[in-house]
Amino acid sequence: MNKKGFTLLEIMIVLAIMATLAVLAAQSLQQSVNSKIKVQKNIDEMSRVRDALKIIEKDINLAFHYRDLEQEMNILIREKRKTLCLGQTSGSTTTTLQPGTPPPTPSGATATNKCPPLDTNGCTGPEDPLCKKSEARLSPTTEFKGNEHEISFATLNSGRTSEGIAQADYLKVGYSVRNCKPPGQTEMSTRCLLRRSSSWLEGDITRGGEETILLSNIEEFSLRYLGQGSQDWISEWDSAQGDAVSKGKYPDLVEISLTTAEGEGDRKKKISMQIVAQVRFTNPPTVSTSTIPNAGNSPGGDTP
DSSP states (O other), X not given: OOOOOXXXXXXXXXHHHHHHHHHHHHXXXXXXXXXXXXXXXHHHHHHHHHHHHHHHHHHHHTBOOOOOHHHHHHHHHHHHHHHHHHOOOTXXXXXXXXXXXXXXXXXXXXXXXXXXXXXXXXXXXXXXXXXXXXXXXXXXXXXXXXXXXXXXXXXXXXXXXXXXXXXXXXXXXXXXXXEEOOTTOOSOOEEEEEEEEEXXXXXXXXXXXXXXXXXXXXXXXEEEEEOTTOSSOBSOEETTTOOXXXXXXXXXXXXXXXXXXXXXXXXXXXEEEEEEEEOTTOSOOOOOGGGXXXXXXXXXXXXX
């Protein structure tokens, strides 16, 4: 009777083949896991850079440029009153009245409607409502200052963390790059992008507030600005003491370039991103005499 079965040699060959296949499968799975970890790490690093830029972009989008439109309106009314009563205009031809000559009667006004005595500012006196500003009224001072590597400004990107908290609707924020300590280390071994914020606008716009680390391993953080009157990107903007392009104004666009570097030596990997953030409410329009009802027909004595 013949007995059929596997010889010891055949079993050894099968075991060797199965072991080889198992090793190859394990290596393939390990490579897949490593690739997934590497891809996820790259995604996380790019997400961190993108999220940091989104925070900066949102702050710039809601940059807060305060202007007292009521005060500007009062100034224009006073200028118009000076024009009607004294024959003086701001920024145009000045008509000088001879001593003893009464001011001309404006068109549409009667000769019995006399103009009150005015000073050089178009005011009738210290109690003139067009010249007197309420002491209880406090106006925030907003500025926009920036150079190639730092930026500070006021923004409306202020969220309340709890209901009823005493907090302004605007913030003073600033961005800069400095040496910092990564979590778990004691030495200043990397460069970090810091966001400084304060709910108090008083004082120097470039100082004050608490700093938060947005991003580490910064290799480049550069800024450029474009606004009304500038033909090309410029590297500095100062709304307080700047030149004719920036003084009293916010930029229309801010270009932000950000680069991080992970790793050491030849294995260092760089991630670079660039965005252009728009200031949505850059410069409120200046009040013109066309917005003043009956500005051309109201003599100074009857101006409310």
